[in-house]
Amino acid sequence: MRLLIVEDEQTLLQQLSEQFRNEGFVVDTAADGDTGLYLAREYPLDLAVVDLGLPGRSGLELLRTIRSEGSRLPVLVLTARDGWQDRVNGLENGADDYLTKPFHAAELLARVNALLRRAAGWAHPVVPFGGYTLDTANKQVRLDDTPIPLTAFEYRLLEYLALHPERVISKQELTEHLYPDEADRDSNVIEVFIRRLRRKLDPDGAHQPVVTHRGLGYTLRQSPDHDQ
Structure with missing residues (x-):
């Protein structure tokens, strides 16, 4: 999964980056905020963690802008502002969740x-597929x-x-979401891992859980009782 962190406190930014990597x-x-907005527009992201108190464009402005452009990117607002009105403003402008500083890394x-x-x-x-279960909390497959x-x-x-x-x-989508930009991307490596x-x-x-669509990509076979 590809995550964007927009945070102006360098020590915290480094800690969060290391934790998620x-x-x-x-x-x-x-x-x-301006760099964060550029990355949110240009990169194939799965989620963003955005501080509100950013230099230049605020986190709230960043959030408001991407939502006005139709982005459905999940956004967690991370901020030292703990007033109820700040939380309401963040959620009403399109945030999906809100966490105040200080926080526990496990909760984030x-x-x-x-x-x-x-x-x-x-x-x-726990996500079922084709008779298997994938535990996203413990990162286990059974x-x-x-x-x-x-x-x-x-x-x-x-x-x-x-x-x-x-x-x-x-x-191509798999390489974009699973490899950092600086990595030597070779889509043939995906075939090896498949x-x-x-x-x-x-x-x-x-069971044949992974289905290949020749020239197109892959899907994971879902169980008959799959219910989202």
Whole structure:
């Protein structure tokens, strides 16, 4: 998942970037509202964490602008302003959630994961697909009660597919959301990881959870009782 953090306090910005990268996110950062707006417009983001008190364009202005342009990007407002009117203003201008400083890192992570699930139509942290379950809180995958060990990148790839059900996801989209800009992107690497996922999820070919649409991309097979 690709996350934008817009925060002018450099120490906090660095801490948040490190925290989310350690959790497997691709992280883009901005220290002012104008740069944040540019990245929100130009980058293929999954969620943004935006401080209100930014130099130049405020976080509220950034939020108001992207919503007026039709953006549905999930946004969590992170700020030292704890008055009820500030919270109301943020929510009424399009914020999806609100967290005041100081905060616990675990709570911020939990709120971000919850927003990502809701954006995909899931309220519960456990997402079923094709007889499997993907636990987004604990980053675990199971078939029935049997855990399936995955590398960090394999999990991120599977999670992206699981949180975008019924869509054909191209290799280009996967590379944009799973690799940082400075990375040496090779879409053929996605094919390698898809093959690894298939071997680990379905070694005997009984379930075939990952469906290839030749020349288009991939979907994750949903269980018959899939209910968003």
